[in-house]
Amino acid sequence: MSGSKRAEAEKVEAYTRALLEAAHSEGRANADLVQWQHARKFTPEVLETLAAMQREDDLGLLDQVAKRYKELLDAQDTTVSVTVTTAVPMDDSLRSKVRSKAEADLKSPVYLVERVDPAIIGGIMLEVRGKRYDASVRAQLANIRKTLSSTFIEGEEK
Template sequence: MTEPIKHDTVLDTGAEQLGKTYARALIGAAQNEGHGVADTVVEQLGRLVDEYIAGNPKLAAALRSPRVSENEKVRVIDRLLGGEFHPLLIKFLKVMATRDRLGFIAAVRTAADSILDDMMGRMVASVRTAVPLDDNLRAQIVDRLSFTMNRQVRLIESVDPALIGGMVIRVGDKVFDSSVANRLDAMAHRARAGFSSKLLERFEQFTSQ
């Protein structure tokens, strides 16, 4: 069965444009704060969307609800986020709250990622693995991709248990695929360190081709 073609709606376009407007304002303010602040606030904005909002439907509903007063939204931001995030990001969220724009925070995050990547000359690589990457393996993948592509690389990670013994990396239109189709019972008992070592070996093989 053929899926229907999805067309952008006026609402989608409006959210995208609003997201870009606020994202530019956030990044501009962060650059004025000093070196590295833009990276920090954009990373924290992503964590806010992925962990705090996506993981807490009640919080998400409260932030976007017109029935919750602006003052209450500001109090929620202070109470839940004040000690966790950069003061500039907290101030930015409060501005969005007073303008009843917190329902667009995901659009701001998407735009901020894209704008900052362009400014930094970074490429985005999506990485799909059978288990979450540890810090060491993540760093080695970034270093190897950066060397191969001769550009800074930012990873977007996802986990797919079907990729036992392998991973799939996409950079633009280029796909590096080292996934293993066979599911062997022994793999399920493989130590995490051993798995990471084998994964890195395959990664080095297909990036050196």
């Protein structure tokens, strides 16, 4: 084994043993292994930011930083996610109409997330920016049932 390979192997061993020893002392060896496997996916920017936060003893701000990051990212992206639920899969024609109508109403590009739910019987449900617009047959039947039951109950009381 060459000198550089041996030095690299020694570094790997030292890092691994330090990590394992710390994990065992905290009783989380398996959890640390899972985290370590995900850590290799981190970009250098994420690793540098985490290291800076660690140095400044600011790891308690992780959730707030993640939330603010998403807010800033969302502010830059004008595409609106619209979840469309239908009783059967949409064909290209309906998909195009839904997208065109949503883009016109929202004045933004739209990303459609399509869901199929036979329980809605027919019609369509849209979820946009946390609001639900329900034009399903199931909702219409529920409204009819509510109207009829309130009319019937009120009619008997009079």
